[in-house]
Amino acid sequence: MALGQHRSVVSVRGVHKWYRIYASPAERIKRVLGRRSRYLDVQALDDVSFEIPAGTAVGIIGENGAGKSTLMKVVAGTTTPTAGQVEVSGVVAAILELGAAFHPEFSGRDNAVLYGALMGLDREVMEARLGDIVAFAELGEFIDHPVKSYSTGMAMRLAFAVATHVDPDVLVVDEALAVGDGYFQKKCIDTIRRIKDGGATILFCSHAMYYVTMFCERALWIAHGRVEREGPALEVVDAYEAYLQLRDSRRLEAAAETKVAPATGVRQVGRITAVRPGGQDVGSPLELVTGDELAVDVEFVSLRADEAFHVAVTLDTLDGRCVLAASTFRDGADPVTGQTRYAVRFRTPSMPLATGTFHVYAFLLDETGLHIHDQVILPEAVRVTSPTWTPSLIEVEHEWEWR
Numbered sequence: 001m002a003l004g005q006h007r008s009v010v011s012v013r014g015v016h017k018w019y020r021i022y023a024s025p026a027e028r029i030k031r032v033l034g035r036r037s038r039y040l041d042v043q044a045l046d047d048v049s050f051e052i053p054a055g056t057a058v059g060i061i062g063e064n065g066a067g068k069s070t071l072m073k074v075v076a077g078t079t080t081p082t083a084g085q086v087e088v089s090g091v092v093a094a095i096l097e098l099g100a101a102f103h104p105e106f107s108g109r110d111n112a113v114l115y116g117a118l119m120g121l122d123r124e125v126m127e128a129r130l131g132d133i134v135a136f137a138e139l140g141e142f143i144d145h146p147v148k149s150y151s152t153g154m155a156m157r158l159a160f161a162v163a164t165h166v167d168p169d170v171l172v173v174d175e176a177l178a179v180g181d182g183y184f185q186k187k188c189i190d191t192i193r194r195i196k197d198g199g200a201t202i203l204f205c206s207h208a209m210y211y212v213t214m215f216c217e218r219a220l221w222i223a224h225g226r227v228e229r230e231g232p233a234l235e236v237v238d239a240y241e242a243y244l245q246l247r248d249s250r251r252l253e254a255a256a257e258t259k260v261a262p263a264t265g266v267r268q269v270g271r272i273t274a275v276r277p278g279g280q281d282v283g284s285p286l287e288l289v290t291g292d293e294l295a296v297d298v299e300f301v302s303l304r305a306d307e308a309f310h311v312a313v314t315l316d317t318l319d320g321r322c323v324l325a326a327s328t329f330r331d332g333a334d335p336v337t338g339q340t341r342y343a344v345r346f347r348t349p350s351m352p353l354a355t356g357t358f359h360v361y362a363f364l365l366d367e368t369g370l371h372i373h374d375q376v377i378l379p380e381a382v383r384v385t386s387p388t389w390t391p392s393l394i395e396v397e398h399e400w401e402w403r
Helices: 025-032 068-076 108-118 123-137 140-144 152-163 182-197 209-215 233-247 251-256
Strands: 008-022 039-053 057-061 083-088 092-095 170-174 201-205 218-223 226-232 270-277 286-289 294-302 308-317 322-327 341-348 356-365 372-385
Touching: 008 025, 008 068, 008 201, 025 039, 039 068, 039 083, 039 201, 039 218, 039 226, 057 068, 057 209, 057 233, 068 083, 068 092, 068 170, 068 201, 092 152, 108 123, 108 140, 108 152, 123 152, 152 182, 170 182, 182 201, 182 209, 182 372, 201 209, 209 233, 218 233, 226 233, 270 356, 270 372, 294 308, 294 356, 308 341, 322 341, 322 356
Parallel strands: 057 201, 057 218, 092 170, 170 201, 286 372
Antiparallel strands: 008 039, 008 083, 218 226, 270 294, 294 341, 308 322, 308 356, 356 372
């Protein structure tokens, strides 16, 4: 199974990985002493094979427990497969379990040098790069404190700063963006893009399908330790999301309970202040008839006039299928900048929807269209009805011809 036709820098062939889980520490000791013990063999990876060409960003997706993190560790070389072969060319930098590569008693500064040594870089080289690493991590005086005193977010900052400053040929990122505030997440995304643009190969494991589809050319869906599907990122993500909807039709209901779901932290640079379907504040659903115009007003504020923004609007069915999605970035508009308050109207003159109730989503994006500064969800905000009953979701012009 191949993810590309060019020279491969990552080659995984027939990889299996088993973990032995003992019932208790005492049972493990019995095994060491040659006595019978109680344990369970768990297979994390089952005959996984793929090839990744140089310069490709590949998203690794799947449910919790599917084997994604184990696969990332195998590629990064932090664990060995039980069977099969893994070949990786060049310098590999990995951001896996946050802080796992750090010695808890050493300072952040000392751990940075140690990490570089593990990557094969001389102490002098790493010390020359420490200024950039310290500036990127923004840990202040904590850079000289023991890592055991760091919070999870601080450990992530240090891990990301070090891994991205060793000039990796292959960068392995396992859910690192799930920790940290929005400001630092954007720094991370921008840095990953810069490394990729420099020709590096990226393995990017995430539950954020938006990042996978926008950043990665290819995707690999892992299910029960096996490759369920591989191919263009959008196709694989669509298949994965369709599977999730069939598995759990209530997935969106929990999300709909919260109207505002900011994807940012304390240093938020932009915030959506209003979303108005039909130009009106939401009290009850906006009532439309098939073919009516749909307009959605989005207002937001910028806390920094030099920041640049894009806006996106989507319309989803109650079971989570996106029926409409538009963004100023995708439509080729220039990002807006230079103000502190903005208002924009999304408008489509004739909605081809036949019937249904829909959630409205509004997103505030950065200038690259990748990072989400803020998002707002309006559950059941639009209702479309048809003059006559129809089981169809859309209404299209059509005619009948008897033959």
